[in-house]
Amino acid sequence: MSAKTDTEVIIGGQVLTLSGYESEEYLQRVASYINNKLNEYNKIDSYKRQNPDRRNVLIQLNIADDYFKAKDQIEVLKQDLKAKENELYDLKHELIATQIKLENTTKSLKESQDKLQENSKELVRMETELKESKK
Numbered sequence: 169m170s171a172k173t174d175t176e177v178i179i180g181g182q183v184l185t186l187s188g189y190e191s192e193e194y195l196q197r198v199a200s201y202i203n204n205k206l207n208e209y210n211k212i213d214s215y216k217r218q219n220p221d222r223r224n225v226l227i228q229l230n231i232a233d234d235y236f237k238a239k240d241q242i243e244v245l246k247q248d249l250k251a252k253e254n255e256l257y258d259l260k261h262e263l264i265a266t267q268i269k270l271e272n273t274t275k276s277l278k279e280s281q282d283k284l285q286e287n288s289k290e291l292v293r294m295e296t297e298l299k300e301s302k303k
Contacts, residue, residue, distance in 0.1 A: 180206050205230060 175192045176185050177199035186195045205227055209215045215223060 179203060202227075202231075 170189050170191075172187060172189055173192055173195065174185055174187045175195040176183055177196060178184075179199050179202050184199075186199065188195060209223070209227060209230070215226060218226065
């Protein structure tokens with residue numbers, strides 16, 4: 169486990185110390201996310217007219233909404249990944265089956281070519297014998 173990190177960040181114009189086992193960069197990124205949300209909502213007139221408690225609840229609701237949407241998106245992506253892994257598995261098996269079929273067909277073709285060559289030789293031999301017997 170990594171060491172606990174204490175990092176000073178600015179959130180909503182206030183300097184706060186965040187503590188955690190995450191990196192300083194991560195803690196700064198969290199603070200930046202919250203500041204972006206605050207800036208986004210501070211541009212809305214109806215938000216600015218709310219009392220501070222209500223504004224905090226609205227920000228919390230928005231962050232929770234972002235969290236659940238991201239969580240749902242992760243689930244969709246996991247399902248998509250699983251489907252693609254299954255498809256890849258099926259394609260690999262289909263490829264192997266096709267390669268085996270190709271090998272068997274190639275082997276059968278080689279055997280047929282060998283048999284044809286033997287038959288051709290036998291035909292030439294028999295034609296030669298027939299010609300000699302007619303002499």
